[in-house]
Amino acid sequence: MSNRLNTLQNKPLRERVVETLRDAILTGELKPGEALVETDLAAQLGISRAPLREALQQLSAEGLIETIAYHGSRVKELTRKDVEELYSLRTMYETFAARRIIQNGSADAAKRLHDIYEQMLDASNAGDIRLLNMIDRSFHDAIIELSDHSLLRFSWSHVSLRVRQVMALSNRRMTSMNIIAQNHLRIAEAIASGDVDLSVRLLEEHIASAGDLIASQWDKRSTDQTPS
Amino acid sequence: MSNRLNTLQNKPLRERVVETLRDAILTGELKPGEALVETDLAAQLGISRAPLREALQQLSAEGLIETIAYHGSRVKELTRKDVEELYSLRTMYETFAARRIIQNGSADAAKRLHDIYEQMLDASNAGDIRLLNMIDRSFHDAIIELSDHSLLRFSWSHVSLRVRQVMALSNRRMTSMNIIAQNHLRIAEAIASGDVDLSVRLLEEHIASAGDLIASQWDKRSTDQTPS
DNA sequence: TAAGTGTAGACTGTCGACAACGACCCAATA
DNA sequence: TATTGGGTCGTTGTCGACAGTCTACACTTA
Numbered sequence: 001m002s003n004r005l006n007t008l009q010n011k012p013l014r015e016r017v018v019e020t021l022r023d024a025i026l027t028g029e030l031k032p033g034e035a036l037v038e039t040d041l042a043a044q045l046g047i048s049r050a051p052l053r054e055a056l057q058q059l060s061a062e063g064l065i066e067t068i069a070y071h072g073s074r075v076k077e078l079t080r081k082d083v084e085e086l087y088s089l090r091t092m093y094e095t096f097a098a099r100r101i102i103q104n105g106s107a108d109a110a111k112r113l114h115d116i117y118e119q120m121l122d123a124s125n126a127g128d129i130r131l132l133n134m135i136d137r138s139f140h141d142a143i144i145e146l147s148d149h150s151l152l153r154f155s156w157s158h159v160s161l162r163v164r165q166v167m168a169l170s171n172r173r174m175t176s177m178n179i180i181a182q183n184h185l186r187i188a189e190a191i192a193s194g195d196v197d198l199s200v201r202l203l204e205e206h207i208a209s210a211g212d213l214i215a216s217q218w219d220k221r222s223t224d225q226t227p228s
Numbered sequence: 229m230s231n232r233l234n235t236l237q238n239k240p241l242r243e244r245v246v247e248t249l250r251d252a253i254l255t256g257e258l259k260p261g262e263a264l265v266e267t268d269l270a271a272q273l274g275i276s277r278a279p280l281r282e283a284l285q286q287l288s289a290e291g292l293i294e295t296i297a298y299h300g301s302r303v304k305e306l307t308r309k310d311v312e313e314l315y316s317l318r319t320m321y322e323t324f325a326a327r328r329i330i331q332n333g334s335a336d337a338a339k340r341l342h343d344i345y346e347q348m349l350d351a352s353n354a355g356d357i358r359l360l361n362m363i364d365r366s367f368h369d370a371i372i373e374l375s376d377h378s379l380l381r382f383s384w385s386h387v388s389l390r391v392r393q394v395m396a397l398s399n400r401r402m403t404s405m406n407i408i409a410q411n412h413l414r415i416a417e418a419i420a421s422g423d424v425d426l427s428v429r430l431l432e433e434h435i436a437s438a439g440d441l442i443a444s445q446w447d448k449r450s451t452d453q454t455p456s
Numbered sequence: 457t458a459a460g461t462g463t464a465g466a467c468t469g470t471c472g473a474c475a476a477c478g479a480c481c482c483a484a485t486a
Numbered sequence: 487t488a489t490t491g492g493g494t495c496g497t498t499g500t501c502g503a504c505a506g507t508c509t510a511c512a513c514t515t516a
Contacts (some may be wrong), residue, residue: 012297012499018242022267038468048501050278053468057282061289063382069240070468070507085379087473096317126376155383238507240469266498277470281498298477298498 013047017055020045025064025075027159028168036065036073063158064165073206080218083166090159091204094140097147098191110141110192114214116142116214117185126179132177134166137164139184143191239256241275245283248273253303254290256387256396264293286322290386292393308446311394316440322368323428327374327399330422337374338420345413349422352405360405365392367412371419398442399449 012051021041024030040054055071056073059065067073098169101109123131137160145157249269257358270280284301287293295301329337344367351359365388372384411434418427 010298012500015297037466039466049468050500050502054282054285054499057285061286063379069243071236071509072468082379085377088377089324089379089383092320096320144327146351149313149316150312151291151387155317155386159379159382240470265496267496277498278470278472282469300498 010035013051014054014058015124017045017047017052018058021055022060022062022064023162025059026164026168028165030075032075032169034079035074036075038072041113046186062161064161078162078166078169078218080126080215083215083218084211086162087207087215089205090163090211092154093159094207096135096204097143097152097202098194098203099144100147100149100192102194102196102199105194106146110188112142112146113139113188113191114185117181117188120181120184124181128178129177132180135169136180136184163228166214170217170219172214172217229416241279242282242286243278245273245275246286246373246387249283249287250290250292250389251396252449254392255286255394256393258303259454260303260305260397262303262397264268264298264303274397283400292389294383306390306394307399307431308443310390311443311446312439314387314390314394315435318391319385319435320437321380322371322431325371325380326427328375328377328426329371330424330427332376333422334374336415340370340374341367341412341416341419343407345416347413348409352409354430360408361395364408399447400442400445 021030021036030036034054035164038049038052038056042049045052056065056067060067060073064076065073066076116135119137120132120135123135141156141160144153183202187202187206190202249258249264258264258321266277266280266284272279273280284295288295288301292304293301294304344363348360348363348367351363368387369384372381375409411430415427415430415434418430
């Protein structure tokens, strides 16, 4: 049988709740420090507390919220040190992945990264900053993916989520979109050429500079982006 | 008031269940592939399914069990590739931590590692292999701890748990206990001397060689260590 | 006033029962 | 013989109610 039909999935309530809340946190709709009261949330979502609690636990495991027994949950605070740690760990993950990609030496990997760069260029030319961000994410996801390391992928997912949160909360000033695209081209080419040291250096520069910029402005960012 | 009394903690049921099950998995009492049926487990522990389910979810987040919606949970299988991934990621974490320790350059760190080495030596001389293992764990935990990186600590805890599981399941042949202790001394000294490259190299050798040994024998290990 | 002691209220933790789901078997159908 | 449909059973998902815990604040007592 040809599978032209998408399997229509039947997700447990818990998972849909996770997605809803996660999205709210990642977009900054739910702000760091905000308390999540089970009774209220459950009522708001029109469900019972059981699946909600399970959802909260998962978010807690993902590091997005913080739960203290008998005291409830709240969206985790994001200090400047957290941001620095996040980007330093992220750098480590990506350089590690790049090393593995080069060691495994697949030509597909190089092509895949270059393809994403070209999408990036299109988005940049079209001036679509939202799309550019999405493609940027997929570029870095691809590096992890191509390293063929499932445990790394698992660990990455946590870091990656929180990076998204940081991006949503920081009122960053974008570098020129074309410069961003060019940076990724250089990284893709370095990996394609098999030059470990260069790849690592470019990644470190690329990620660390973004992280430093965000971290340096972290404490003086405006925190009232979504006036309720 | 003098606090001669230990604070008696009041853990939720869920957490005690997590500890019980985690322990069972880490010691190999619950074996990879084994199904965890909620109804049975809850009855066995004499509790309701709600806290048990929450415990299972946490174990799932820790990567110790695998849960498929509507199909239940089972202890995660540990393939040879998993072992290799585990040790490669572990190496990355520890070398990253060592770099940070050296950069931060605290003398306390050096002393702390050396102290642990001396405990190790005592255990080695006493021939207490179980104690030696515990101290070995604390040495590597200390490296992570001393790097002063809470996100790293968080990520480490997952990897560290699964490493323990691997150790429990592998019927490894111990290298001489004294050699192990000596390895750690060299690492501690390299970190103390501030030599990044040497520290990284020693750590990579130390961890990778242990990982390679276990991985190479993984498929032919005996799986009937705890005849029920 | 200050230290300690009882509330009351809001919240989280746990329970038992029921609903929903998926694997399996077996008969009916062509 | 191969496919369909329906039913059963073991299991997971969800619910509403109740028990347990913590905080805050009024209340004693000196």
